[in-house]
Amino acid sequence: MNIVNKITLRQLKQNKRRTLVTIIGVIISVAMVTAVAVLATSFQDFMKQVTIASDGEWHVEYANTPANQLPTIQEDEQTDELVVTNDLGYAEFDGAERESKPYLFFKEMNEAGFDLFPVQLTEGRLPQSSGEVLINENILADTKTDLGIGTTFTVDIGQRVALNSEQPLGQETSIQYEDKKALEKLKPKQTKTFTVVGTMESTIWERSWSPGYTILHYLDPSTLNEGDKVNSIAKVNNVNSSIYDNAEHLAEQTGAEEIHYHDSLLRYYGVTDHSNLKKTFFSLIVILMLIIMIGSISLIYNAFAISVSERSKHLGMLSSIGATKRQKRNSVFFEGGVIGAISIPIGILSGIAGIAATFMFINPIIQEVANVDQKLSVVVTPISLVSAVVVSAVTILISSYLPARKASKLTAMDAIRQTQDVKLTGKAVKTSKLVRKMFGMEAEIGLKNLKRNKKRYKATVFSLVISIILFLTVSFFTDNIKKSLELTQADINYDIKLSGFEDVSADDIKPYTQLEGVTASTFIRTIYLSASVEEKKVPEVVKDYKQRPLDNGKYSYSVNLYAMDDESFRKYAGEIGKKTDDMIEADQPSAILVNEITYNDQSSGRVIETEGILTNVNETLTLHSIRGETEQKGLGEIEIAALTDQLPMGITSTSRPGGVDLITSEQMLETFLSNQKPEHARNTLYLNSSDPMKTQEAIEEIKPSHIRAYNVEQSRQQQERMLLFMSVFTYGFIALISAISIANIFNTISTSIAIRKREFAMLKSVGMTPKGFNKMINYESIFYGFKALIYGLPISIACMGAIYVSLRHTFTYGFALPWISILYVIIAIFIIVGSTMLYSIRKIKKQNIIEGLRQENL
Structure with a gap:
């Protein structure tokens, strides 16, 4: 380690408060980046599990595939497991007591089907050979029948068809009546004998309006005839965008009549064949990451800029004894490396811990309201960790670049005189006479103070502007994501x-x-x-x-x-x-x-x-x-x-x-x-x-x-579940953004106030009363707030416009400003700035004037 780096380390140890503030700022930034990455992967995994539990773990269905082509799909390099299913049809149910459910519906599948589809066994065992069936437990509970476990029965199985059109009818179509007569008939095709080996809960193939009780039969694909057609459903081993091209190729090769994708599951892998949806997804990701990085950079940049400002005399001394521009610049980069080495691991652990605590709190609520057995679990993938580390490291590098460049140009005389931050001209501190007439001398002094310390003033305003942009754009983003979700959901407001x-x-x-x-x-x-x-x-x-x-x-x-x-x-x-x-x-x-x-x-x-x-x-x-x-x-x-x-x-x-x-x-x-x-x-x-x-x-x-x-209870529950999950993501993300914004403002203002101890002592020494001093601080807070809103609101609206344009690739609806959020921001800015300045002033209020005038560092 060279001598300049050793001196830098010593300075960090001597200025413990400033170093701690910088480390905390970086930790918060890294924790936010990590939390967002972990939240995204955890939410994605949770939705996968919920979808698999309700609809099964499959990705592509080849409808009406010739039986002799099943090996082609099974042996494809992308196929992990293959489910073979076939709808045998319906049989009259003599024990039925409900006129809307007079049938038994027979569906057969191979062994993989019982594993990959949500078949919940309640008693007995799963079918293992031809002729063995699993029956819906409601058959025993709702009807008069002796179809218990071990029972063997024979039925005539056929197809439901509409009376007029002879159109085949399935489980999705309830029985239609006219003048109290059913508008359908059953056309028997074959006679089958089955043995009941177990009971199960209702399946996804049976809704409350479905006309047949579901019975699952074991299907041995080797017993199929060459001319038979079945549905082959594949679980692929590597889910990516190539699934669509490969499925099209296999369908053409095997002669499958239709392809159905498990879109509700594939979207949680980030896979979709809708180009507009891809544009929306990737453009939103870019916008979101830019917002996060800008917020993080502003927080860390201010910490390093203040650090360089405080260390200016130290850097000037290095320059006076022969330190080169490169050495001075590298000393700031070295400081950033040290801060990053400490902050990044702690920030990553803090982000993960924060998400884990959040999940622990909201899991009982989700399970009760959404009626699901699955829980949100912390899922940390290598990609999410690497992303957090890389984004944090790049953020620290960018944040320290400008201060490092400034440090390299600092001359020994400027550093010793401390003239680099405050360069006064009459024009620079000139204020309108209207300010004194309307608000008094204290307001004029406060405004002159801001103009005199332009760099610190701009840094504080910049922090406020970034905070406004972060909150409003993220709030607008999450509200519009919820709006987009609502547009895709059926508007079900009854049971x-x-x-x-x-x-x-x-x-x-x-x-x-x-x-x-x-x-x-x-x-x-x-x-x-x-x-x-x-x-x-x-x-x-x-x-x-x-x-x-x-x-x-x-x-x-x-x-x-x-x-x-x-x-x-x-x-x-x-x-x-x-x-x-x-x-x-x-x-x-x-x-x-x-x-x-x-x-x-x-x-x-x-x-x-x-x-x-x-x-x-x-x-x-x-x-x-x-x-x-x-x-x-x-x-x-x-x-x-x-x-x-x-x-x-x-x-x-x-x-x-x-x-x-x-x-x-x-x-x-x-x-x-x-x-x-x-x-x-x-x-x-x-x-x-x-x-x-x-x-x-x-x-x-x-x-x-x-x-x-x-x-429609099941459909309505699914809609409410999606909106609940999105609300959790929405308000969790807004909470993170609000935390980073408040920390940013507090760090910038409190440090800026602490640096101005000598200035405040000078004002008191020339006769400024405590009342006048407080009045000056209050006006400074107002000036900060107004200036931040003047810049922050238009830029925020521009960012909202970019998000809206991005969403228009997939969704088209009117642009509406979030007036409630804007009102919250206006109120919050003045509250946060005012309370932060009062807190900082209270800490230096009792200082001795002589000590304040002598003060050079924190």
Whole structure:
């Protein structure tokens, strides 16, 4: 170790407080970088586990693959395990007690299928040979049957087909009725004998509305005939973007009819075949890493800049005894290396520990709210560690470069005179006369102090600006990620949907609304109509979608007119701030227009959010009933009573260009129709329940066969789970950014105040009172805050614009500034600056004036 480095180490030891502040700043920065990297990998792993637990661990499905081509897929270098499945079909179930579930559904798979798919054994064992089956435990609980373990039974298995079209029907399609008669039939194909060897929980192939109880049969691929076609499902050994090209090649080689990817799992490997999604993902990663690095660099740079400022006399002494520019520059780099060697390991451990503590706190909440067995575990990968180390090291290098360059240019005379930081001219410290008139002499002195110490002033303002940018851009980023997630999720705001009602009265739906556990209900009559809309009221996206108007220059819109029961409508109108009395008493029939649509544009691959129609309150729409493809009958005008983007329970958005949703009450609908009966109408009862599955069972016991029940609890839970996970990520990340920002500000201001001990002692020596001194400090805080906001807000808005443009590769919706976050920032800046300066001043308040004037270092 050379003499200059030895002297640098001695200086670090002698100035323990400054060294400690610098180390803490770097530790916080490294901890943030590490926490973000570990949080990302841990969250990614958690979502993989949740998806595997619910949908199975597979990546590519080759539908209808010839049996003789299975070895080709099995022997492919990318295939790790191969699941072979086949839907045998349905059999009549004599023991069925529910009219909506009269079948047994037989699905067969090889041994790998029982391992890779979420088959939860409850009793007995898994099938191991042909003829052995595993039955859904609900068969024994819900029906009258003797299909216990060890039972052998013979059934005729066939295919469900629609009566009119002969179209095959699967487990996703419930039984449809008309006039209480099923609109399907079962076409038997083969007779099979099976032996029950175990029971299992409900599987992913059976929903609450599925018409058949699932039975899993063991499939031995060697028994398949050459002409048989099965579904081959591959788990690949190395998940990367080459999976798509390889799957296309294998499908062409084997003659598989279709390829299905496990997109919900692949996206958590960072693999997607959507180019727009890739652009969004990578551009957001770049923006996010730049934000983190800028915040870290600003924090560490200020620490090193202050260090060099304090060490200026020491560096000048080195220069006076012959130290070269290179030696002085390297002394700062050496200091950075020492600080990094201490801080980076501690910062990495602190980041990991912080994430572990966070997971320990939120895991019980996630498991309770999201109803999952999986936990967030700390996953530290070599890539995340190396990334944290490299980003931290580069950050320290960049942060120390400018101070090192400054140190190399410092001459001995400048250092001894201490003139490099304060260079005064009359123009430099000139202030407006208005400042003294409005705020007094203390404000003028405070402003002159800031101008006199321009470098420290700029460093502090820079720290504040960076903090503003960090908080607002990250807040905007996370809010928009949540918004994007919401756009991709089904807008499910109910638990159970009952359809199939014909002419219905309140007495007809009363038995369902009074079931135990039902917390809310809404009965909605949906009428499908059309409207002709003037071109000036049609948004551009609709024109692009529709391409050309009708002969009369107007555009044809499809209209969903929803009529809610009067009580539910009154409650909904109140939620959006509309009084129903005004609507009901009016002579003109009126409705509330849901004027926001979200749809997936297939041509661009983007999710787009836009207005449905350009209209205002009190304007009218002329509605027509639809008869056939072209014939329309005018029904009259309906007034738009309110515009909203809020949907009531049971109603989902139109989600298509050229379509709008109107919501009115049953009473106003009768007035509008004037006893006319529309051609296309549907009646639906929507229920919310404290226990949807139990309510579903109760409904099945009392409903007639022509009423269909659809339970969306599983889909709704998945949506809430995704939003919860995103909220955890969002607020955790904002907490980290807020911590780094506050630490940055506190470090910069407190150190700057400590350095100004001599200056403050001089002001007191010439007669400044404690009251005047506090007043000066308060005005300095205000000047810092205003200056930071003047620069920080416009730059933050520009960064938000960059994030918005990045997201537009995949999602299209209006740009909206986060006004609440901006208000929080404005308040927080003045609170943090003011409290930090008061804290720092309190520490030097009782110092002796003589000691302060003699003070040269911390």
